C-alpha cells in the first residue's frame with residue numbers, strides 16, 4: 223500500500239522525534255568557534271574523521287587565529303599542522319585559497335549564501351549546507367554518507383544522489399527541524415546504524431525500518 227504525502231511526512235516526523243529522544247545532544251562534532259573555523263574544519267574533514275580533525279585544529283587555530291592569518295600564510299606553513307589528515311597538501315592549499323577569497327571578495331567575513339560558499343576552493347554543496355545551517359540559521363540538511371545511508375535504510379528516500387536525498391528530506395520535514403535531522407541522522411549513522419554492521423537490536427527506530435536485521439548493503 224502506498225503512503226500518501228501526509229502519511230510520509232507524519233512518519234518522517236515520528237522517526238525524527240524518536241532519534242531526538244535517543245540523541246538529545248546531537249550536534250556538530252567538529253570543534254569550532256564561528257563560521258571561519260567551521261569552514262576550515264569541514265574542508266579538513268573530507269575523507270577524514272571528525273576526531274582526527276579535532277586533534278589538529280587547536281594547534282592550527284592557535285598558529286593562525288583569524289581568516290586574515292590564513293590568507294597571509296603559505297600553504298606549506300599550514301601543511302605542517304595538518305599532516306596527519308588525508309589529502310593534507312590539497313586541503314592546505316584550499317584553506318589558504320578560501321581565506322584569500324574571503325578576505326579579498328567578502329571583507330573577511332564568511333559568506334552566508336550557499337552559492338558564494340560553493341565558489342570557495344574546497345567547499346562543495348555538502349560543506350556549504352553544513353556551514354549555512356550551523357552558523358547562519360539557514361534551513362538546510364547536508365547529506366553526507368551517514369544521512370544518505372540511514373535515510374535509505376529507513377525508507378525516507380530511495381535516492382543515492384545527495385542533492386536528491388536533500389530535496390526529498392526537505393520536502394518531508396519542517397524547515398526549522400532540518401538541522402536537527404542532520405545531526406540526529408549522523409549520530410544514528412555513527413553510533414547505531416553503522417555502514418557494515420548496523421546494531422538493529424539497539425536501534426530507536428527499528429519499528430519503522432524494513433531493513434531491521436537484514437544484511438544491509440546500501
Ligand code: SF4
Pocket residue numbers: 372375376414415416420421422425426427428431432433434435438
Ligand atoms: S533497524 Fe537497523 S538498519 Fe534499520 S535504521 Fe535501525 S540500525 Fe539501521
